[in-house]
Amino acid sequence: MGTRALTPLAAAREAAGHTQETFAAALKVERSTIGRWERGVQSPKPWQRHGLADALGVSLGELDNLLHRTTRRPETAVRHAEATERVQTSPEPDGPAPLLRDTDGLAPAADVDVIHAAIPRLRRALDRLDLPDDGSTRTPANLRGEIVLASDDRLQSRYRSLAYRLPGLIAEIARAGQRGDATDRRHAATLLTLALRAADGIAFKFGYLDLSARLIDLMRSAAQRAEDPLLVAAVAYVRTETFFATGDLGAAARALELAADQLPALDTASSSAAFGALHMRAAVVAARAGKPDRAADHLREARRAAAVVPEGVYHGTVFGPASLRIHDLAVAVESRDPAGIERAAAWQPPDELPAERRSHYFIDLARAQLTLGRHQDAYLCLQAARRSAPEHTRAHPQVRRSLSALLRTHPAPSSQLLDLAAWARAR
Structure with a gap:
């Protein structure tokens, strides 16, 4: 049985962590009323909108936009739902895979609506980093597991799960950073850097380039407070996205090379991985800029690091021999190198x-x-x-x-x- 595509209002409700039942209870209305709002056949009364916006974690202007988009497209939503119900059950050998669904059974179209609906909540959490909402607050040590899960969601491209959890997690880390001693505050800054990086995994990939640039600036500030040079290097790796978006490849190359030069002695796997990852990305930048010789130089440095580092995740960045081979292909593609492409395609x-x-x-x-x-x-x-x-x-x-x-x-x-x-x- 297929799953109907969510309307924008329903997607926002899911992104806020509510079922229709819990949402109705919070707003003191019937569940059927929530259903009518979400289908676009009835609009909330003016006196209900403040509570509705608060429950969704959005502004009144953002709520008006959600309601407008919901009421404008009832027929489109039905057609979209019918389209996402078509699932291939017997793919041909070596042919296309079935329509993939996530573990909750939602079609990808619904996932995208949930992700977009979560963006206002994420912006609100960032606006209040120095004034986080009141709530329960774990210590940085107890929050570390949550960050591990968020980083894994980003690396495994489980963006819907991230969109659902990150606003609350960022707010809790912000509260934790205002408590404890100097060591706790540094640990909280480390966790905040990684949480912001997970958020950027959504913002950049879904086209919110202004939000991505803001997240990277916040990451840089948090990494500095953490006083961890390897975390600062990881943020320099991510910062390349900003320069890719603007086409400023010269600045991207300078930022990566400067970060590599500022790394401490390469006497640990983590420091070697940071060094290798920066050069790995610098190779792609050089190839895109039409500098194949410079790209080859960066790849040699990255190979030197990969020779002594097992494949793994280091400060949120994946590095190792296999990751390097993937970047070999990226360099070959950017350089339009048929021989390099052939080598990469054999793996x-x-x-x-x-x-x-x-x-x-x-x-x-x-x-x-x-x-x-x-x-x-x-x-x-x-x-x-x-x-x-x-x-x-x-x-x-x-x-x-x-x-x-x-x-x-x-x-x-x-x-x-x-x-x-x-x-x-x-x-």
């Missing part, structure tokens, strides 16, 4: 790698196969990316560009290609 990322990183490999490989005119191989790579990390793949703009190119080159595209393009919202 497959191990299942032990985080899902997001595996899907990056297949997305880049699809782009490479397109440049080589191998359209079927490109299609199969995009399906592999989808199987690895559906939420990440569906949100990635390169996936839509690759699918659009495939549609343009096939005057009579197969139903499998059309289904994949519709799922990724490619035109």
Whole structure:
């Protein structure tokens, strides 16, 4: 049985952690009233809107937008729900995978609505970092497990779970940072840096570039308060996103090289991993800037680090021999190097790698196969990316560009290609 797509108001209610029953109880209305609001057949009364906005954690202006979008598209929502109920149950060998659903059974379209609906709550948590809402507050030591889970959600591209949990978690870490001694405050700053990085995993991938830039600035400040040079290096790695978005590759290269130069002695796995990750990313920047020799220099430095570091997650960044091979491919694609692409295509990322990183490999490989005119191989790579990390793949703009190119080159595209393009919202 398929699951109906959520309307914007219903998505916001889920993002706030409410069922229809708990939402109705909080607002002192009948559950059927919540259902009518969410279907867009009835609007809340003016005197109900303040309580509704508070329960959702949004402003009145944001609530008006949610209600407007809900009432404007009842027919669209029904058609969308019907479309997401179509699931392939017997894929052809080496062909497309079934429509993937998350563990809660929601179709990807509903996931996207939940993520977008959570953004106002996330902005509100950031606005109040120095004035967090009152609430229960664990010590930084007891909050560490929550950060481990949030980082894992980011790396495994479970963005819906992140969107649901992060606003409250960020507020609790902010409260923890105002208590305890200097050591507790440094630990809280470390946790806040990693929580903000998890939030950026949503903001950047779903097109909230202003929010991403703000999160990175907050990350830099929190990492400085944590007094951990390896955490500062990890933020420099993430900061590259800002320069990618603006096209300022020169600044990206300088920031990465400066961060690598400022690292302490490479006498631990964590410090070597930080050094290698910075050079690994600098190689991609150099290749994109049309500097293949400089890219090769950075890859050599990264290989030197990967030779002594096991694959793992270091201060929120994945690094090791397999991650380096994925960046080898990215450099080859950016440099339009057919030989490098061929070498990379002969390898497959191990299942032990985080899902997001595996899907990056297949997305880049699809782009490479397109440049080589191998359209079927490109299609199969995009399906592999989808199987690895559906939420990440569906949100990635390169996936839509690759699918659009495939549609343009096939005057009579197969139903499998059309289904994949519709799922990724490619035109």
